[in-house]
Amino acid sequence: MNKIQSLLSHLKTKWQIQNNWDFLMINVVFAVAGILIGFERKPIFSSLGITQQTPLWVKILIYVPLIVPLYQMNLLIFGFLLGQFPFFWEKEKRLVQFLFRHPSKKYKA
Numbered sequence: 001m002n003k004i005q006s007l008l009s010h011l012k013t014k015w016q017i018q019n020n021w022d023f024l025m026i027n028v029v030f031a032v033a034g035i036l037i038g039f040e041r042k043p044i045f046s047s048l049g050i051t052q053q054t055p056l057w058v059k060i061l062i063y064v065p066l067i068v069p070l071y072q073m074n075l076l077i078f079g080f081l082l083g084q085f086p087f088f089w090e091k092e093k094r095l096v097q098f099l100f101r102h103p104s105k106k107y108k109a
Helices: 003-014 020-047 056-081 085-099
Strands: none
Touching: 003 020, 020 056, 020 085, 056 085
């Protein structure tokens, strides 16, 4: 088995995916959500007056609370449209649990 097949097999096992079609659709969802966020970011930054001259730290402070949740919503929307909502919903629940866990508790991957 070559390295690519090994990687694909590992991801399918990790994600508990049974067939290649679901694997393909999940990757299409990631791709479409990622491309779309690039288009969505521009008007949001523009409406907030963020330009190329805006310091990077300001862009990051805006990006994290506004753009990251929008990307997560894109994943859920396109996951639903392409029949992969349960996969992305489980990922979102785990992300929220990770973000809002008690600091003294360890996260189990």
